[in-house]
Amino acid sequence: MTSLPEGAGDSERAGLVGGSNFLRKGSYYGGCPPKGTGPHHYVITIIATDLDSTALKPGLTMQQMLDAIGSHALVAAGLVGRYGR
Numbered sequence: 001m002t003s004l005p006e007g008a009g010d011s012e013r014a015g016l017v018g019g020s021n022f023l024r025k026g027s028y029y030g031g032c033p034p035k036g037t038g039p040h041h042y043v044i045t046i047i048a049t050d051l052d053s054t055a056l057k058p059g060l061t062m063q064q065m066l067d068a069i070g071s072h073a074l075v076a077a078g079l080v081g082r083y084g085r
Helices: 061-071
Strands: 042-047 073-085
Touching: 042 061, 061 073
Parallel strands: none
Antiparallel strands: 042 073
């Protein structure tokens, strides 16, 4: 996967399983801070695992996902972006 389109995670598209975001939905909405609040920081972490593609169920919170991955994480990379309107 080379990109994450808006709405990704709504359903199992291209092997992507959505977790539960701050709105308790499985969708990725992209950066969209409220007007007048200044730039916001967005942290994206990608974790490669040796888990089967069906091991993680849709709707997991971040803590549930980290617990499920446990010692199966092989490598991780992160990116911090700033976005404002």
